[in-house]
C-alpha cells in the first residue's frame with residue numbers, strides 16, 4: 001500500500017535473466033526506475049521521479065543498447081540487424097516521450113509506465129534471451145578453442 005493506494009509491482013522474474021551479468025544488471029535498473037515512478041504516481045508526486053526516470057531512459061537507450069549491439073557484433077550474431085532496428089525504434093520512441101514531457105509534463109501517466117514495462121519485458125523475452133543464448137554459446141566455444149596454457153601439457 002503506497003499513499004493509500006494499492007500498487008501492484010512488477011517484480012523481477014528469474015526467467016528474465018539472460019545469464020550475462022552486465023545485461024541483467026541493466027535490465028534490473030530499468031525495472032527499478034519504472035517501479036520508482038509507479039510508486040510516485042500512486043503517491044501523487046510523479047513530478048518528483050519523472051525527470052530522473054526520463055534522464056535515465058535517455059542514457060539507457062544509448063549505453064545499454066550500444067552494449068548489447070557491441071556484444072552482438074563481436075560474436076557475429078545473425079540477428080544483429082533485426083535487433084538493432086528494434087533498438088532504433090525504441091530510441092525514437094524515447095525521444096518522442098522526452099519531447100512530449102518537455103511540451104506537456106502533466107500528460108505523463110501510468111500508461112507510459114505500462115508501455116515501458118511491457119516493452120522491457122517483451123523485449124527481454126523475445127529478443128534479449130535468444131541473443132544471450134548465442135553470446136553464451138559463442139563465449140563457451142571461444143574459450144574451448146583457446147590455446148591451452150603450458151601447464152596443461
Ligand SMILES: [Fe+2]
Pocket residue numbers: 065068083087123127128
Ligand atoms: Fe535488446
